[in-house]
Amino acid sequence: MTTLYIAEDQEMLKTALVTILNLENEFSVIGSSTDGLISLAEIKQLKPDIAILDIEMPGLTGLEIAAQLKKIIPTTKCIILTTFALEHYFQDAVATEVSAYLLKDSPSDFLIQTIHSVLKGATIYSPELVKTVLRAEKNPLSHREMEILTLIQQGLSTQVISKxxxxxxxxxxxYISAILSKTGSRSRIEAINVASQHHWI
Incomplete structure (x- = not known):
């Protein structure tokens, strides 16, 4: 019997996942929570085979839980579920070496298939997510330009930034002229908005 833990901050979705997965004869959901801190504590105690983690939760995010589990319970494999097909989340998931990263609108059959594949040692990423990330615009700003734009975002003047x-x-x-040119912006505020929309800052 494969034991599962569900960490999902939407109560309705959490209940649905518990119900669907418990219908599978080889699966047993041994715990669930809508809070990240509670989820981590319970997973540490229960030591499930698979932890299915929402990426955004109160207390701790799914990725933060996964990073800690990797250190303290490496036998528990982590599957991240997310609504957000965002590049920086995907990069963080890859860096954390989660076993799978799926969008919440994936069919339940795909989740079940993913669990079986993860148990065999596979790493699964949602095809829709990978396509989205591959289409994402790359950050054209240099490290120094990013540093300056971040300081501008903090409200610092040119004089203070120079010091x-x-x-x-x-x-x-x-540098600011280069930032405006590369982001196609007419003002510092617009450059900040462009960078934020693309999750460069």
Whole structure:
């Protein structure tokens, strides 16, 4: 019998997942929670074979739980469920070495198939998610330009940024011009909005 734990902050979806997975004769859902901190504590105690984790939860995110489980209970394999087909989440999931990363609108049969594959050692990423990430625009800004844009986002002036980075105000203005050009923006605020929309900052 494969033991499962469900961490999902939407009560209705959590209940549906528990019901669907318990219908499978070889699966047993031994715990569930809508809170990240509670989920981590219960998973540490129950040590399920598979932890199915929502990426955004109160307390701790699914990725934060997965990162901790990797250190303390490496035998528990983590499957991330998310509504968000976002590049930075996907990159974090890959870095955390989760066993699977699926969109919540995936068919339940695909989730069940994924659990079986993960138990055999496979790593599964939702095809729709991979396509979305591959289509995502790459960040055109350099490390220094990102650093300056982040300081601008914090409300710092050109003068303060130049002192913070030990660069002349003219150099900072040149970097800002490059940032505006690369993001197709007419103002600093617009550049910040563009970078935020693409999850570069």
């Amino acid at each position: 913070t980075l030990f660069l002349s105000e003219g150099t900072i203005r040149n």
